Amino acid sequence: MTPTYYLLLSALLFAIGAVGVLVRRNAIVVFMCIELMLNAVNLSLVTFSRINGTLDGQIMAFFVMVVAAAEVVVGLAIIMSIFKSRRSASVDEANLLKY
Amino acid sequence: MLAMQQIPGAELTLAQGVQLPGIDYGALAPLLVIFGAGCAGVVVEAVAPRPARWPAQVLLTVLGLAAAAVTLGMHLSSGVGDVVTLAGAVVVDGPALFLWGTLLALALGAVLLIADRTVEPGGAFVADAAVRIGTAQDRAQNLSARQAPGAATPATSAMGATGSQTEIFPLFLFSLGGMMAFVAANDLLTMFVALEVLSLPLYLMCGLARRRRLLSQEAAVKYFLLGAFASAFFLYGIALLYGYAGSVTLAQIAQASGGTDRSDTLLFGGLAMLVIGLMFKASVGPFHTWTPDVYQGAPTPVTAFMASCTKVAAFGGMLRVLNVGFESTSWEWRGVLWGIAIASMVIGAVLGLTQTDVKRMIAYSSIAHAGFILVGAIALTEQGLSGTLFYLLAYGFTTLAAFGVVTLVRDSQGEATHLSQWAGLARRSPLTAWVFAFLLFAMAGIPATSGFTAKFAVFSAALADGMAPLVVIALVASAVAAFFYLRVVVLMFFSEPAADGPTVSVPGGFTTAAITLGVVVTVLLGVLPSFALDWAALGGFAS
Numbered sequence: 352m353t354p355t356y357y358l359l360l361s362a363l364l365f366a367i368g369a370v371g372v373l374v375r376r377n378a379i380v381v382f383m384c385i386e387l388m389l390n391a392v393n394l395s396l397v398t399f400s401r402i403n404g405t406l407d408g409q410i411m412a413f414f415v416m417v418v419a420a421a422e423v424v425v426g427l428a429i430i431m432s433i434f435k436s437r438r439s440a441s442v443d444e445a446n447l448l449k450y
Numbered sequence: 451m452l453a454m455q456q457i458p459g460a461e462l463t464l465a466q467g468v469q470l471p472g473i474d475y476g477a478l479a480p481l482l483v484i485f486g487a488g489c490a491g492v493v494v495e496a497v498a499p500r501p502a503r504w505p506a507q508v509l510l511t512v513l514g515l516a517a518a519a520v521t522l523g524m525h526l527s528s529g530v531g532d533v534v535t536l537a538g539a540v541v542v543d544g545p546a547l548f549l550w551g552t553l554l555a556l557a558l559g560a561v562l563l564i565a566d567r568t569v570e571p572g573g574a575f576v577a578d579a580a581v582r583i584g585t586a587q588d589r590a591q592n593l594s595a596r597q598a599p600g601a602a603t604p605a606t607s608a609m610g611a612t613g614s615q616t617e618i619f620p621l622f623l624f625s626l627g628g629m630m631a632f633v634a635a636n637d638l639l640t641m642f643v644a645l646e647v648l649s650l651p652l653y654l655m656c657g658l659a660r661r662r663r664l665l666s667q668e669a670a671v672k673y674f675l676l677g678a679f680a681s682a683f684f685l686y687g688i689a690l691l692y693g694y695a696g697s698v699t700l701a702q703i704a705q706a707s708g709g710t711d712r713s714d715t716l717l718f719g720g721l722a723m724l725v726i727g728l729m730f731k732a733s734v735g736p737f738h739t740w741t742p743d744v745y746q747g748a749p750t751p752v753t754a755f756m757a758s759c760t761k762v763a764a765f766g767g768m769l770r771v772l773n774v775g776f777e778s779t780s781w782e783w784r785g786v787l788w789g790i791a792i793a794s795m796v797i798g799a800v801l802g803l804t805q806t807d808v809k810r811m812i813a814y815s816s817i818a819h820a821g822f823i824l825v826g827a828i829a830l831t832e833q834g835l836s837g838t839l840f841y842l843l844a845y846g847f848t849t850l851a852a853f854g855v856v857t858l859v860r861d862s863q864g865e866a867t868h869l870s871q872w873a874g875l876a877r878r879s880p881l882t883a884w885v886f887a888f889l890l891f892a893m894a895g896i897p898a899t900s901g902f903t904a905k906f907a908v909f910s911a912a913l914a915d916g917m918a919p920l921v922v923i924a925l926v927a928s929a930v931a932a933f934f935y936l937r938v939v940v941l942m943f944f945s946e947p948a949a950d951g952p953t954v955s956v957p958g959g960f961t962t963a964a965i966t967l968g969v970v971v972t973v974l975l976g977v978l979p980s981f982a983l984d985w986a987a988l989g990g991f992a993s
Contacts (some may be wrong), residue, residue, distance in 0.1 A: 358693075365686055372679050381675055382958045388682035392689050399693035408692055411639050415685060418646045422678055429657055429674050433667045436583040436615065445668040448743040 357398040364391035378430045378440040382423075389419045469942045471537030476528065478535060478542070479521035479552055481634070484627040487514025491620030504573075507619035508565045514623060515561065520553050522547065531779050532992035534636065538699060541636040544989025549633040549766040549841050551985075555971075556758045556846045557626045559854075559964040563751035564618060568958030569857055570864070574612035574749045575658045583663050592660070600944065601618035615658050621651035622755070629759055633766030636774075636993060638688045638698040638724070641767060645684065648763060649677050650845025652756060659749040661864035676740045677730070684727025690720030700775035701993040721776060721783060730772065732764035733813075734820040735794030742805075745813035750865060753809060754853035758846035759815055761823075765842055769827055769835060774993045777830050788920055794821030795927035802934045808856055808867045811934060812849065815893055818931050819845055825924050826908035829915035836987035843982060844892075844900035844975045850887045851968025858882060858955050866952035872938065874947025879954035883942045885969060890939055892972045894932040900975030907983065 364387060371384030393412040400408025434440045475482070487510055494506050522803070532543040567573040577591040628648030635641035657670030692698050694716035695706035707717055728738060733741040744752045776783065798818025805811040823845070826838035859866050859875065859882070866872070876883035892899035905928065909921050957965070975982055 361689075365682075368682070369679075372675070378671060378675065382678070385675070385678045385682055388679075389685060392682065392685045395628060395686070395689040396692065399689060402693065403696040406698060407697065408689075411692070411698070413687075414639060414643060418643060421646065421650060425653055426674055426678065429653060429667070429670045432579065432657060433671050436667060442671070445671060447665050447668055448672070448747050 354398045354402050357394060360393045361394040361398065364388075364394065376441050376443050378433070378442050381442060382426050382430065386419060386423070389415055472535065474533050474542075475536040476521075477525055477530065477533040478540065479525065480518040480539075480554070481627060481630050482865060483514060483518040483521055484489075484623055484630060485749070487511065487517075488620045488623035488627060490514075493621055495617055495620065497940065501581040503616040504567075504614070507616045508561075509659065511561050511565075511619045511623060512558070515554055515558050519960050522550055522554065534987070534992060539637055539640045540631070540634050541992055542634055543992035545766065545769065545835065545839060545991055546634040548986055548988070549762060549842070550630050552762055552839075552843045552846060553626065553629055553633070555967075556762065557622075557755070559847070559850045559967045560751065560755035560759065561619075561622060562641055562788045562960040562964035562967075563754050563850075563854055563857065565855075566751070566958060566964075567614075569955045569961055571862045572660065572662060574660055574751050575614040575618050576660045576855070577614055579615055579658050581726070583667075583737050591938040613659070614667075618655060618658060621655055625649075625651040625655070625673075625755075626759065629763035632763045633770070635767065635770070636700060638691065638700070641771075642681070642688060645681060645727070645767075648760070649681065649731070652752075652760070653677060655752045655755075656744060656748040658752075659747075662747075663976060666749065671738055671743045672747075674832075678738070680727050681731035683723045683730075687720045687723030687725075687727065690716045690723065694720060699993075700771065703775045704778060704993075707776070715780060717779070718782065721779075721840055722786075724771065725787075728764060728768045729790065732761055732768060732820050732823075733817055734824055735797060735817070738794070738797060738817045738820075741817055742810045742813040745816070746807060746867070750809070750853050750857045754850050757812070757853060758850045761816065761820065762842045762846050764825075765823055765827060765838065767836075769838060770991055772827065773830055773835065774991050776856045780828075780830055784828055787824065788917075789946050791821045791824040791828065791920065792923055794818065794824060795924055796821075799927040799930040799934075802931060805934070806869050808869060808872065808938075809853075811869070811938070812852055812856075815931060815935070818927060819893070821927065822905060822908060822924055825912045825917070825920055829912045829917060831911060832987065832990060833914060834908075835912040835990065836983065837904075837911040839986040840929045840975075840979070840983055841904040843986070844904040844972070847971040847975075848889055848892045848900060849967045851965045851972065852886065852893070854961055854965040854968060855882060855889065857955055857961065858876075859952050860955055861950075861952040869938065869941060871948070871952050875942040875946035875954070877947050878951070882954050885965065887939045887942065888969065890935040890975070894935045895928055898976045900972045900979070903976055903979040903983075932980075 368384045368388035368391060370383050393415055396408040396412045403428050430440055491507055491510055533539045581587045625648050628644050631644035632641060632648055635644050653670055653674040655675050657667045659666035688698055691703055694712045695703040704922050716889050729737040797816050798814050798821060802811055802814035805814055823838055826834050826841060892901040895901040895905040909924060914923050
């Protein structure tokens, strides 16, 4: 199987994640879509690593996983705190800041 | 069996012949000191009793900044040239050193604002961010903060009057360390990790305001979701460029773009994604949407830190990416960045006109300024580089002091940021009004302020590089932006103050020092800019 299919799958997953961020309303779901984007990038990195015949891409995928884990810690803490004060994690209802 | 042997004067060598990368500790010392101080701050948080934490953290942070500045000075005076270290991941060259110096100086001002506890009793940060808003506990931690420190019982004083979330200091140091690593990163992976190290603590710091906690939390959520979205784009750009060049080192990407059999789609798709991520951090043009909300909602000292230091770091990284990695392909991407610069200047200047909140107005002004800086950054000449570096230095100090002044104008609800409340401020406190007017003049670019010198340096570099139409648009945009700065000046000096208007707090030593630092640098860079200009022009990028 040619590696190109994996690149296309990765681009598709990235696009699904990006559209999800734009259309979904729940902060947790938005955040999950962002994680999907990061993992789509991981797939790209590993595929390019295979195409290029170097290991750099696979190492980078590990870095991305570590960073994504750190992001989850910070992100869920922030979403939790706003959920506690508003009883809702909707990104539409948080609208005090405008104009 | 990994038998290690020490070769005198060389790196450690593993038995299998794997070379461990050499580390130039002298050159990296400022970075290591900042991260070390951040780690020490975490330990202080864990072991020190509550009342001792705040003084210990302030002392530790200021000492860390001073030590980093000393090691930076030692490296500068040792006369070592450009250093590429950590297996080519980090490069300490002229621009990196200049930006490190700028970041450390701005961070000193920002930490003074963060540490201040005289303007808002107990400091600008909530005592315990985990307490739910609106509960009795939340009211208690606010009430005790407003009493005189001596009146509070020991139990409440631990939470309120003397209590604030002192984790802010280690978070601040980690964020600063990330910024310093970002401007010195020589490959895109290091840059991505540094980007996250600088961003993640900032997301948290945004949500820690003592007053108006709902706004603050909303700002944190918005900044976090949009920031993570943008860094996903940045990362996808890295993956595409890795596919194109087979490496994420900036120099090798530049080399590959000279001749490779890979599709150009990977190169330009990757560059576009990468630039989107960088532009978001620098709050440029159409990627600015988070800026006004986050600047308004975040605690003002944190806004001061974001507006000055993050902008320096983001543009520092952008300069390196464009100059080192993509100079040879500049013909293809320059048109797009022209468009982005114009969009940024127009959005900042025009939407700034309609703002009614001081912090939002400065946010839109920072978007316009990001456009001006971008004009210099896409002039890939020595003059453009030094002009942009100088602009970052000058703008950072001006905006730091401006947010420092914003913390002083208060009513019973906390900071009075609505513009109508600033009417007639000159009657209540002529000094504050004059200082703020001076800073607004500097942002507008009136001669004898640093803003004028900086704009002159950037625009003349762009003109010399053949971008006359862009310079004309930039001049028109700065004229439009000058209007909304002057509107505030007129409001402060020629309007009647409202009867129930805000008062101007007399700041303690910390805030006074921060504002004085910003104002003095703004004056000095306006009248005697040659020292900083010379330093900015000291060297180009190494790789």
